[in-house]
């Protein structure tokens with residue numbers, strides 16, 4: 001199929017791109033990797049009148065460590081991160097999540113920030129940034145730059161806090177910290193398909209083994225990444241025996257959708273199972289991190 005007619009702009013500076021968005025408002029769409037937008041346009045699910053192709057913007061593909069975080073610029077491809085051991089070592093949850101994002105062909109074009117802006121509720125990178133408590137940098141010509149906490153960025157199915165005249169210019173993923181362990185688990189119909197359910201987990205242990213943070217997020221079970229309320233399990237020494245209870249608590253208030261890929265009941269059972277696996281691995285990796293501190 002072919003897309004509906006549209007006007008195409010290929011700005012050579014961010015200011016020019018922002019001016020185009022300010023001019024055309026909700027008529028315009030940013031084109032980054034095109035791995036979600038182009039299929040949607042070809043199927044006529046999206047019919048933007050104006051395309052602002054940001055692929056020629058200089059210096060927008062930066063990936064760098066700064067202030068305890070990994071900053072990923074708007075044109076950094078998912079595969080750029082995957083090929084950067086230093087970045088993956090800095091953010092282990094990303095290292096585990098990225099191989100689940102589509103196929104290497106789509107990751108070669110698809111951008112990290114494009115995935116965040118697209119806000120598919122089954123997508124891995126939105127889930128990872130919410131669990132890590134990262135932030136998204138948005139810029140407009142009228143209001144300049146603002147940082148939006150990942151927990152506030154995703155609003156509903158393909159809806160974010162981004163305004164029509166804003167571009168995501170970067171994202172910040174908090175780097176690995178002392179005593180933290182991370183795990184990502186996913187089940188999809190075939191490798192490379194969107195997750196039926198995905199779980200990301202980050203656990204922090206004090207040197208005495210007490211859990212100071214238990215963060216667990218679920219993808220594919222709601223209209224946006226769902227962060228489970230698990231603060232009740234902080235301040236305790238957690239053992240393997242506690243994990244089924246925590247996994248049940250993590251899914252207690254979800255109301256998963258039913259669709260061709262799975263019923264609500266199936267998704268809930270899957271979420272419970274994956275949550276328990278993710279908790280087991282994250283706790284084990286946090287313990288290893290703590291042992292490393294003690295030596």
Ligand SMILES: Cc1cc2nc3c(=O)[nH]c(=O)nc-3n(C[C@H](O)[C@H](O)[C@H](O)COP(=O)(O)OP(=O)(O)OC[C@H]3O[C@@H](n4cnc5c(N)ncnc54)[C@H](O)[C@@H]3O)c2cc1C
Pocket residue numbers: 029030031032033034035036037038039074100101102103106109110111112113114115117118120122123124125166167168169192193194195
């Ligand atoms: C076969 C296939 C399988 C896939 N499987 C998965 C999967 O398993 N998991 C997964 O997460 N994704 C999957 N994807 C989607 C892929 O990860 C996309 O790359 C990603 O969703 C969008 O990134 P993009 O750079 O391609 O954005 P685009 O397709 O260019 O844009 C997507 C949307 O985001 C907006 N946008 C993009 N960048 C910006 C920006 N900087 N500022 C403001 N708005 C912006 C666009 O206007 C558009 O509305 C798959 C895609 C394909 C084709």
